[in-house]
Amino acid sequence: MWSIGPIGFAAPWLLLGLIALPILWLLLRAVPPAPIRRRFPGVALLLGLTDDETQSDRTPWWLLLLRLLAVAAIIVGFAGPVLNPQQAREGTGDLVIVLDGSWAGAPTWGAKMDRVDTLLTEAAVANRRVAVVNLTDLPNEALPFAAPTDWQNRLPNLTPSPWQPTDPAAYFAEQSGSFETYWISDGLDYEGRDVLLSALEGFGEVTAFQSPRQIFGLRPARFEDGQVKVSATRTPVGNLTETTINAIGFDPAGVERQLATVPLIFEPGEAVAETAMVLPPELRNRITRFEISGARSAGAVSLTDDALKRREVALIAGRDDREGLELLSPLHYLREALEPTADIIDGALEDILLANPDVIILADVAILTDIEAQGIEDWVDNGGMLLRFAGPRLAASDLGRAEEDPLLPVRLRSGGRSVGGAMSWGEPKSLAPFAEASPFFGLPVPDDVTVTSQVMAQPDPTLADRVIAQLADGTPLVTRKVMGEGQVVLVHVTANAEWSTLPLSGLFVQMLERLAVSTRPVTPDTAELEGTTWLPNRVLDAYGRLTDGTDLPGIDGTLLAEGTPGPDVPPGLYAGGDRQLAINVIGKDTMLSTAQWPARITVEGMAVTRETALKGWLLSAALMMLLMDVIASLAVGGRLRGPRADVAVAVALAIVLFGQPAQAQERTADDFALQATTEVVLGHILTGDRETDEVAAAGLTGISQTLFRRTAIEPATPMGVNIETDELAFFPFLYWPITAEQQLPSREAYGKLNRYLRSGGMIMFDTRDADTARFGSGSPEGRMLQAIARSLDIPPLEPIPSDHVLTRTFYLLQDFPGRYASRDVWVEAAPPDAEQIEGMPFRNLNDGVTPVIIGGNDWARAWAVNDNGQRMFPVGRGMAGERQREIALRFGVNVIMHVLTGNYKSDQVHVPDLLDRLGQ
């Protein structure tokens, strides 16, 4: 194919015809426009008048140009021009297609696969062996050379990984032979890429494929000055860009929601942007991850771990009788230690318990009322942590003397002891190193921490297990017991510096951290993680989706310490003991940089240019120009003026307008509203597929007629509803046949649908595939339904239980067939506390109407009648089929009854009649 620039010609010789254009010009110039004959009585006066210009009137130059252009367009058009003609890629020998396969390429993975597919097709034409290598998932042994068609079949198995390639050059160092390389780049630079490039160049020519695209990376959020700071980086650095960051977490009902949204603005030329969120602690602690909205890659997701969580700590001291002595206040040091990292709650104990804090600290509180004690006990059982400090009051009280107090980990001996004071023997005691089982294990014990007074634990068989810190002489300093899901910890000294110097030391803060009283500093270091095993809880894939990771093996803590994800450490949320650690793709200082290629490497775009035949366009352009020529000739020849010009204009207009059918008259919103609300009208969602819409309309007509004949409901003609433009609120019931090809609703339409569902409307989704597919299986319609329902506010579902009100709103039914008789028909699940009362045939179920009925029984076809009132589609065979149709109609009646009367038939008043009918 011969080509000029991006345009190739199938029959270039025809272009020689363009040479004839100048000749045509001369010819056209020579021929004057044809005369008009006019009857005109005044001709007698004209006789003898001669024209001023004896030369014949020439066609104006622009009209000539127009005609020449039209002719040229025809010539070029027939020469078969093709935009972006596909040039077969030349080359021989083996070919290796290298994919970066990192998270950065995930958003455009489909385009990459298209590109690879094209390359493979070309390779197949050139009869080359091909190996496709994903750098993030390197093959185990030699390059897997295979026929291109084999690879085409395997392409869907290639997936990007949520990390960057790690040392890919090492793999290629082991390979031998010579091959050409096509490198499909993700556009992001990473360590070892240059080495890999030179290694690959050793084997043969390298061509790179990279599309310029901005890549965003979201850095982990951090807590600073009462705000959550979120920052993101980008490459290449470009103009002003505005994105939004979504904070996502679980709402109190356990449903994942977008909890907060904040705009993030990249200033022009800035690679990093930062923004802050101010959130109430309740909301902040619910956040599980941040996302750059709209960016589908693991780099745009940042999981949060304990680092962001601020624990709520309630501080309660015994009676504060020494007013104003701040440093002696039992809570002063706790407050100082906790304030930077935790949210402190003050107040009365009953109020605090209602707030459900993470930790309650009782500093030298001995006496609790029974109600308070019971409340705390329940709270600890549910996972609360009670931290108590000893003190003079506790020592003086009889608490936990004779028997173990539920809110104390150990029994206490009366009085306690004092050492190293003026009136006592011995030195003040220092701390012993922490035992391995202790949560404080590994914390350095400073020498200057001494204890002068403490309360003593009563020796007990369980005591040894409960001690987590002891003094050098072996007396317990901190004891702990597990209670329900929570724990009770007692520090045997005061929370102020009266009995020990512990609150003055850094160890105090560290111990509070270890006890998860206060929030831990950001990342644990290697030493801390050494020897620990962490279990992946949730892991990220390259597209930024969270998946369950509990089936993955545990990971050594040292690997986590590096904080960079890789094949061994997929990014995600790891749990170890009571702590959670997030491994994110983007670290807190990560800078992204665009992959640069040396000048010797050919870099091609990622877009697969499609061949576009221009012939049709050119010929239509020629036609349009000839049409314009018609009008222009009329104008030049004086036929657009003078007598009968109106005819000429009308004809010209008719030609111009020919083929443009008048748009169907738009329904005005008022007409629509009137039509929909004057009577009960059933609606069906217009899918855009004509046949489906017609069947849906016919089906609703059929059920409307049935309702009219058999019940008090007298619906008008059903209406098609366009969810994008029409108001839904007028319809009590919408039938939505799902087709595999239909468009997903827009955001506004989803808003409308959700409003409709929440305000009592019902949508009946019909995938119409129950003959071939079961509910939830992967039929195209089923997948489409999943895609549509993803953004809909649909409650938990269950198959229609046998006592659902739908089974008795008008007819007593237990089957819900349409054209197919599948039992897979799902409705809103009954509340979990619905119980069947003895002697009742059905449970007392929820109020209201199920917002959705989901099934695939193709009800509309079973109901459908044509204009003559005849059934349009056969159902089943013979009488059994007619019975099935009857049941289908009865189900339809029940559904509409359910929609219009709600749970009326759930009322107990109907029980005797129903029991009678059911023969019980």
Place this chain on the structure above:
Amino acid sequence: MTEPLALRSQAETLAAPLPALLAEAEHLASTVLLGDHGRRRAGTGDTFWQYRPAQPHDEARSIDWRRSARSDSNFVQDKEWQIAQSIILWVDQAASMSFASDNHPTKGTRARTLALALAILLIRGGERVGLTGVRLPPRRGEVQIMRMAELLSEDHQTDYGAPEAQGMLAHSRALFVSDFLGDIGPVEDALLRAADRDVRGTLLQVLDPQEEAFPFDGRTIFQSMTGALQHETLKAGDLKQRYLDRLAQRKDRLAHLARITGWQFSTHHTGESATNALLWLYGAMERHA
């Protein structure tokens, strides 16, 4: 075998425009009020005009004795001269009159309507009205109107019409209605001969608005209504000014002719109201009376 039928059909075709023409003309005539129709001078008639002193040549029986008895001299009673006038109409029925543009009536229709309406008015005023030539000499009465309508409904196949000077009674009045676009010679001839016989009258030129505006452009072949005459031009737009000049010359010539022969001349366009033209015609006839 179809002769009677064919004859009937032709007759009906022929008569078809008559009622319409008549109705239209009647309608038009009804808009003009019949005014005083006396000759405003003494003569034979029924109406009293004036008393004048008897002259020697007056016969004795003409003296009005009742008036004379009231004074010393004799008086004669003069009657107002009420002799009926003969009015001869010529309406151009040539092909050029059948031209019409846009939604205007053809020039011929307008000319016939005007002429017939005037005839109705005059006949009701007691005058005798006829056509030039010998086919319809001036007479009075409603029947004359019918005949006139019948004759006016005919179409001639010539391109341009020429007035007939025949059958013009001396001292009568005349009305020539035409577009006067054809050869001016016969018109001039007819006018001069009419002037010779002391026939005074009115020239009414009926033109289509398009003939005044000449809204043509481009390469055009202009043809007369029968196609006998044709003129080709490459740029009709260029001819406009010269055509208009010629048309103005023609009007000047007609006006000049009218002036020297004592006739009235006016131009009427089919785009305008016919009533105006009728009023003008009526007034012009009055002036000559």
